[in-house]
Amino acid sequence: MVWLRSLLLSSLIWCQTATxxxxxxxxxxxxxxxxYLISAQFSxxxxxxxxxxxxxxxxIVFIAEYAIEEVTPIWxxxxxxxxVEHRFVLSYREFTNRFYLISLNNNTHGTYDTIEQALExxxxxxxxxxxxxxxLSPKKEYQxxxxxxxxxxxxxxxxxxxxxxxxxxxxxxxxxxxxxxxLTL
Numbered sequence: 113m114v115w116l117r118s119l120l121l122s123s124l125i126w127c128q129t130a131t132x133x134x135x136x137x138x139x140x141x142x143x144x145x146x147x148y149l150i151s152a153q154f155s156x157x158x159x160x161x162x163x164x165x166x167x168x169x170x171x172i173v174f175i176a177e178y179a180i181e182e183v184t185p186i187w188x189x190x191x192x193x194x195x196v197e198h199r200f201v202l203s204y205r206e207f208t209n210r211f212y213l214i215s216l217n218n219n220t221h222g223t224y225d226t227i228e229q230a231l232e233x234x235x236x237x238x239x240x241x242x243x244x245x246x247x248l249s250p251k252k253e254y255q256x257x258x259x260x261x262x263x264x265x266x267x268x269x270x271x272x273x274x275x276x277x278x279x280x281x282x283x284x285x286x287x288x289x290x291x292x293x294x295l296t297l
Contacts, residue, residue, distance in 0.1 A: 132286060200216070
């Protein structure tokens, strides 16, 4: 029983020191004469086990999501006015010993010598959501929401058990959570 407690405690300590994460940096709403432009920059940190999975032929899909919501009373769910996703597929090609990154939104791609270079490309500012001002009513309240995450549904079944046990394998639970910005008309 004592060994079980120490194993559980050591695994909890190990999980708390894991550095895998996605963070949102510099989110902003740009106000142009006819549009609101939702813009953000992301930071990706991957654990070695995720990089090893890439090097063993498992492509990883990341999603950056942007949404405009109409803020409703507390008892109602906010109504989504507009929602956009930007997907990236990151893979590794053993033949060339390079990382391969595809942007599925504009079908651009690039190859990189290191994982850091590929992640730097993914971290560049994204201006993904543009909303016409005439779509929004000045009598209502709106908010913009931004999130980046790992697309768990795109991973092979072999990885799925890791996703369902985030306390033991936190490196596979990559999600920035929703970041909310107030949209004032």
